[in-house]
Amino acid sequence: MTEPRPPLRAYLPHLRRALAVWRRNTAVWHKLLIPSLLANFGEPLLYLLAFGYGFGTLVHRVGGLPYITFLATGIACSSAMNAASFEALYSTYTRMDPQKTWEGIHATPLGIPDIVLGELLWAGTKGLINALAILIVALALGLVAPAGALWALPVLFLSGLCFAALALVATAFARGYDFFTYYFTLVLTPLLLVSGVFFPLASLPRPVRLGARLLPLTHVVSLVRPLLIGQSPPHPLTDLAVLTAYTLFAGAGALVLFVRRFER
Amino acid sequence: MDDNAAALLVTDLHKTYGGRTVVDGLSLRVARGTCVGLLGPNGAGKTTTLRLLLGHTRPDAGRIEVLGFSIPDAASQARARLGVVGQSDNLDPDFNVEENLYHYARYYGLDPRALRERFTDLLTFAGLEDRRGAPLRELSGGMRRRLALVRALVHDPVMLFLDEPTTGLDPQARFHLWQRFRQLRREGRTLLLTTHYMEEAERLCDRLVVLDHGRVVAEGAPQELVRRHVxxxxxxxxxxxxxxxxxxxxxxxxxxxxxxxxxxxxxxxxxxxxxxxxxxxxxxxxxxxxxxxxxxxxxxxxxxxx
CATH class of the missing domain: 3.30.70.2250 (B family DNA polymerase, N domain, alpha/beta motif)
Structure with missing residues (x-):
């Protein structure tokens, strides 16, 4: 006999508690707003200008788009990935281990799953914020369609959650910061290079192209780039399904791993 | 086995880590409104016992009841009524003094905007009323401990777990904290204290429980223990x-x-x-x-x- 599933209502306190963690992290981000916004806007702007205009004079149109537009729509995706990953690796680890913020929170009614869920939501938000900064720059430069940018926001938030969940799995195993360098070098950089951010997938060899279809960033780009230039994505349901599946599996895995790490 | 007078009831608790027995048949009772000290050498099982009481780790066997809640199943409800001052400093360094209380209140499901007055009272209780906006790095060790104490009081808990709360403090800072603990006890709160300082145990606690090798080796009032054992x-x-x-x-x-x-x-x-x-x-x-x-x-x- 299987146990009856608790009603969805039963999960509401967890969501409320997770939001307390989310608000804590948001408040800290808010305190450091100016320097973090400078980084959010400054770096992508430099990249766009340097590569878009500099490199763009050499290559002109890529995938049917001016290179700077191709690049801006790609970087919006990769920045959601990078920001969410960075937050869920370095910042989450800092709060979990050296800073003992989790220990302090764990003395309250919040359990480890509540804290992890809060961290996940926050890192996803951080991904969205960074992607939004790129979109604002791209809108100011007249590179993307305003309506499309609105449609892209929920997708970029989901992407943030997806990469946050994957990064949390790594953080759950981490014993120090060194470990995260591997994650960036061995996981994120290859993803960045084969997912159509800087150049179209079509220019890759066929096996790589097929492999890239299994990777989450490919699906983010496949959704977001058409949206941003005012077109419909070619296969939105598949893309959303892949991203949701990654988020749920990695998120559930991270929960189990963190609980095991803390409750032994 | 209902025992309404007990804030804490532990029966035959066992916990093993990788074949090493850390808690070995521990039984414990703390009456409401009393201050009980847990003593024991390093490795006696004090920290693991506290983790078990908070529901942070599951016992291999035994029963725990904190404020009438069965642990670990209802640990979250129990923690909502408990204040914890941990052994290590886990104040939030990303916030100043008052923000530490402000955000901590949220974890208890409270609306911190409605608690400004309470924060003022707590900061006064801790002697930190002039330091509301101070970043944590400007606080002395004693101030940090006092802030940790009032942070554990934001939700007005009926029971406090104090894990070596005065370790590393100078005599003045320690004395100041003792006064605060006494006052909390007078207010009718139950205190469970671990300490390595016998003087602290003797001055503050109504009853002492001496642990070694994960079990209780003696318990009683401080002077009673002296009479009975030496x-x-x-x-x-x-x-x-x-x-x-x-x-x-x-x-x-x-x-x-x-x-x-x-x-x-x-x-x-x-x-x-x-x-x-x-x-x-x-x-x-x-x-x-x-x-x-x-x-x-x-x-x-x-x-x-x-």
Missing amino acids: EPFVLELPAEAGRGLGLREERHGLRTLHLEETVFVYARAREDLEALLSRCPETPARLRPSNLEDVFFALTGHALRD
Whole structure:
């Protein structure tokens, strides 16, 4: 006999508690707003200008788009990935281990799953914020369609959650910061290079192209780039399904791993 | 087995880590409104016991009830009524003094905007009313501990877990905290305290529970433990002088304990020790009533545990 599933209502306190963690992290981000916004806007702007205009004079149109537009729509995706990953690796680890913020929170009614869920939501938000900064720059430069940018926001938030969940799995195993360098070098950089951010997938060899279809960033780009230039994505349901599946599996895995790490 | 007068009830608790038994049949009862001290050498199982009581780890066997909630199943509800001051400093360094209370209140499901007055009262209680906006790095060790204490009080808990709350503080800071603990106890809160300082245990606690090897080896009121477990008087001598007096073995009512370069000679009658002392008038020695420290050594031995 299987146990009856608790009603969805039963999960509401967890969501409320997770939001307390989310608000804590948001408040800290808010305190450091100016320097973090400078980084959010400054770096992508430099990249766009340097590569878009500099490199763009050499290559002109890529995938049917001016290179700077191709690049801006790609970087919006990769920045959601990078920001969410960075937050869920370095910042989450800092709060979990050296800073003992989790220990302090764990003395309250919040359990480890509540804290992890809060961290996940926050890192996803951080991904969205960074992607939004790129979109604002791209809108100011007249590179993307305003309506499309609105449609892209929920997708970029989901992407943030997806990469946050994957990064949390790594953080759950981490014993120090060194470990995260591997994650960036061995996981994120290859993803960045084969997912159509800087150049179209079509220019890759066929096996790589097929492999890239299994990777989450490919699906983010496949959704977001058409949206941003005012077109419909070619296969939105598949893309959303892949991203949701990654988020749920990695998120559930991270929960189990963190609980095991803390409750032994 | 309902026991309404008990804030904490632990029965036959067991916990093993990778084949090493850390808690071994521990039973414990803390009456509401009392202050109970958990004593024991490092590795006696104090920290693991506290983790078990908070529901942070699951016992292998045994029953835990905190404020009527069964742990670990209802640990979250129990923690909503508990205040915890941990052994390590886990204040939030990303926030200033008042923000630490502000955000901590949220974890209890409280609306911090409605608690400004309470924060002021708590900061006054901690002697930090002039430091509301100070970043944590500007606080002394004593101030940080006091902030940790009032942070554990934002939700007005009925019971407090204090895990070595004064370790590393100077005498003034320690005394200040003791006053606060006494006041919390007077307000009717239940206190469970772990400490390595016998003086602290003696001054603050109604009852003491001495742990070793994961089980209770003695419990009772501080003076009761002294009466029950050690002779009332002790003479402390340098080991050299002890050897000169031929004190290697126990003899006629004297019990000796060798600790590094010192010999402790325990006796029922003060005169016996005075007689001993008269035989070596040149020796720097100290004759005193025995205290909790002597109980501690008598019960848990004197080998280093680190």
